Amino acid sequence: MKTIQRLDPLYPTCPIRNIIDRISDKWSLLILSTLNQNGIMRYKELNNAIPDISQKMLSCTLKRLEANKLINRKMYAEIPPRVEYSLTETGQKLMPAIGMMVEWALEHYDEITK
Amino acid sequence: MKTIQRLDPLYPTCPIRNIIDRISDKWSLLILSTLNQNGIMRYKELNNAIPDISQKMLSCTLKRLEANKLINRKMYAEIPPRVEYSLTETGQKLMPAIGMMVEWALEHYDEITK
DNA sequence: CTGAATCCATTCAGATACTG
């Protein structure tokens, strides 16, 4: 069972590493989970749901998630402005994997932190 | 269906966030995957398998993974020294979740990067 | 061989103030 080098995570050129890098920052997984739980959310709602994120990091992370096609951004031309965020289909498909990590984290929390 | 605040990922005190933070750095997932594929590995073997990691980051990341009980470190009192790393049982249990992320990454690579 | 120690550049991330 040979491994194709292009797809081997151990090689720097591997697309898997390329992708993992895009979501392994401090806030991405948390924002994705939040949107998964709540569906469509506005900027302010996200900020309320994640009280300890700064406006700057929220903006930056949302922008990157959008550029990576994991979330949708819909802006309404109203005053005051309204912007709604939601998971794309691609983003939704990632959630089961994240869910497994969360379960694992819950199960092993005591052991890891003690 | 109430959420218990202590376990709600949206709260800074949540253990899940605490744990995710420990493995969402640049190299941890990659090292865990490597050990999962190859079983027991020496320091140099890990370095060869992940050619673009620096010695410093390899050392640091291994040390942290060990402190978090995700890998075992076994040192032999020989000259030259030999040190072997392997997944703990806790580390092994995380692998299915990582595997799902890898599959997802493969499936959506073109879409995300284009 | 398996690191530890040091130095340095880059990036990250928070606080604050401001805008349409």
Added chain:
DNA sequence: CAGTATCTGAATGGATTCAG
């Protein structure tokens, strides 16, 4: 309301050298 701009300190990560 939904951001942007700017400043600053902290953290990350690479290169290199040294040690047991």
